[in-house]
Amino acid sequence: MIEFRxxxxxxxxxxxxxxxxxxxxxxxxxxxxxxxxxxxKTTLLRMINRMVEPTSGTVEIDGEDxxxxxxxxxxxxxxxxxxxxxxxxxxxxAENIATVPRLNGGTRRAAKARALELMDVVGLEASMAxxxxxxxxxxxxxRVGVARGLAADPNILLMDEPFGAVDPIVRAELQRExxxxxxxxxxxxxxxxxxxxxxxxxxxxVVILAAGAQRLQVGSPxxxxxxxxxxxxxAFIGAERGxxxxxxxxxxxxPVLVDAEGRTQGVLxxxxx
Amino acid sequence: xxxxxxxxDLIGSLxxxxxxxxxxxxxxxxxxSLPLGWVAWRYRLLRGWxxxxxxxxxxxxxxxxxxxxxxxxxxxxTSETNLVIALTIYAIAIMVRAVTDGLDSVDPAVRxxxxxxxxxxxxxxxxxxxxxxxxxxxxxxxxxxxxxxxxATVGILVGVTNLGYLFTNGLQRRITAEVxxxxxxxxxxxxxxxxxLMLAGRRLMPWVRGRTPARRSxxxxxxx
Numbered sequence: 471m472i473e474f475r476x477x478x479x480x481x482x483x484x485x486x487x488x489x490x491x492x493x494x495x496x497x498x499x500x501x502x503x504x505x506x507x508x509x510x511k512t513t514l515l516r517m518i519n520r521m522v523e524p525t526s527g528t529v530e531i532d533g534e535d536x537x538x539x540x541x542x543x544x545x546x547x548x549x550x551x552x553x554x555x556x557x558x559x560x561x562x563x564a565e566n567i568a569t570v571p572r573l574n575g576g577t578r579r580a581a582k583a584r585a586l587e588l589m590d591v592v593g594l595e596a597s598m599a600x601x602x603x604x605x606x607x608x609x610x611x612x613r614v615g616v617a618r619g620l621a622a623d624p625n626i627l628l629m630d631e632p633f634g635a636v637d638p639i640v641r642a643e644l645q646r647e648x649x650x651x652x653x654x655x656x657x658x659x660x661x662x663x664x665x666x667x668x669x670x671x672x673x674x675x676v677v678i679l680a681a682g683a684q685r686l687q688v689g690s691p692x693x694x695x696x697x698x699x700x701x702x703x704x705a706f707i708g709a710e711r712g713x714x715x716x717x718x719x720x721x722x723x724x725p726v727l728v729d730a731e732g733r734t735q736g737v738l739x740x741x742x743x
Numbered sequence: 744x745x746x747x748x749x750x751x752d753l754i755g756s757l758x759x760x761x762x763x764x765x766x767x768x769x770x771x772x773x774x775x776s777l778p779l780g781w782v783a784w785r786y787r788l789l790r791g792w793x794x795x796x797x798x799x800x801x802x803x804x805x806x807x808x809x810x811x812x813x814x815x816x817x818x819x820x821t822s823e824t825n826l827v828i829a830l831t832i833y834a835i836a837i838m839v840r841a842v843t844d845g846l847d848s849v850d851p852a853v854r855x856x857x858x859x860x861x862x863x864x865x866x867x868x869x870x871x872x873x874x875x876x877x878x879x880x881x882x883x884x885x886x887x888x889x890x891x892x893x894x895a896t897v898g899i900l901v902g903v904t905n906l907g908y909l910f911t912n913g914l915q916r917r918i919t920a921e922v923x924x925x926x927x928x929x930x931x932x933x934x935x936x937x938x939x940l941m942l943a944g945r946r947l948m949p950w951v952r953g954r955t956p957a958r959r960s961x962x963x964x965x966x967x
Contacts, residue, residue: 516859545859559950560871561950569860573866602949604950618860
């Protein structure tokens with residue numbers, strides 16, 4: 471469990487990125503921070519592994535204040551996946567994945583074995599082990615990034631818009647893979663995105679944020695869709711227009727659901743979930 | 744050409760002297776420039792000072808430096824140390840800037856990423872910053888090496904023997920072949936050292952070379 475307690479972050483130039491933020495992030499679930507750029511969602515994420523220190527308030531992991539932990543050791547114990555992969559351009563794929571096991575003092579051989587194991591987990595061919603990141607496609611680089619994040623088998627995985635820079639088809643594929651991985655590995659995932667569809671697809675708990683990391687609504691995708699907290703949230707998730715605005719249309723064969731564009735999205739079944 | 748074949752032993756021993764003096768100066772200049780370049784990169788306030796002062800070293804006329812250094816430091820002008828120290832100073836003048844520029848060329852996102860996965864500062868410098876600064880530093884080192892080898896010949900004017908001897912001796916005795924032999928020998932060892940540095944760079948920084956054909960192979964794969 472990760473807990474933010476009354477966390478504020480004021481940058482030296484005076485901007486308040488996060489203002490009195492409270493949140494409990496449950497273990498072994500995926501929590502998604504979603505909001506437009508500059509809302510402070512990445513700052514929140516970076517406070518968990520102390521890449522950003524709060525001005526006031528505390529961030530706790532399982533009841534322990536992260537500020538009391540040694541920053542380098544803390545970061546090695548938490549997986550981190552970022553946009554544009556953040557891979558070391560001078561390390562091969564295997565070396566990149568093995569970074570944290572090597573930092574923790576593992577032997578080259580053990581680290582390489584672990585890297586190959588993880589390449590299989592994230593769906594990369596073993597033949598890519600000795601390539602450099604620049605020799606991979608964007609989607610492959612992100613897979614390596616995810617594998618690196620998992621290499622030390624952390625309980626927590628932080629993901630900062632990890633699929634933001636890949637094309638929509640690869641993105642959908644990576645999202646499906648992440649859902650599969652999460653079912654297998656059972657990590658506490660904290661995911662940042664500006665894409666509400668991605669948030670609803672991946673999140674068990676979705677946190678909708680406005681500027682200053684102001685919490686607009688926290689809940690499961692169903693709760694938010696069924697009871698948006700206010701008009702802003704309703705507009706943001708596209709409840710009135712867009713793909714979540716469905717209306718019932720009667721047809722000779724029974725009622726169907728159509729979206730705002732008039733396209734039929736599904737059949738209304740009595741007694742469905 | 745008769746002169747050359749008659750004096751191969753002389754040319755050979757002068758070349759060895761020349762190489763020894765130059766290589767020591769290049770290595771010393773490189774090693775001293777690393778901390779200086781790092782300081783200039785790390786501490787913005789010192790940057791202008793360090794870069795300007797070391798850069799100005801290059802404006803000191805070499806003959807003057809070779810005559811002043813022994814007076815200041817108290818060793819004979821004719822000693823090899825005198826020449827090596829002067830050449831090291833010129834090497835620093837070029838290399839400090841290259842080291843600073845090299846460290847500047849490292850993508851801040853990569854640096855941040857290294858910190859985020861758990862590199863401590865010192866470890867990150869050796870494992871991430873320095874290798875990624877490598878291509879720019881190597882470019883500076885290659886310029887330094889060639890310029891040092893060429894500049895070393897001036898040592899003969901204060902009595903330090905190396906390939907420069909072929910110039911002064913050839914000039915005095917009006918043996919054109921001797922002067923030409925000196926020029927060719929200097930050019931050859933400069934090319935040789937440059938080639939060695941280039942090969943060392945390829946070996947130590949394999950990711951740089953992987954870049955272009957790499958993209959092609961990724962593209963081919965996507966097409967397949």
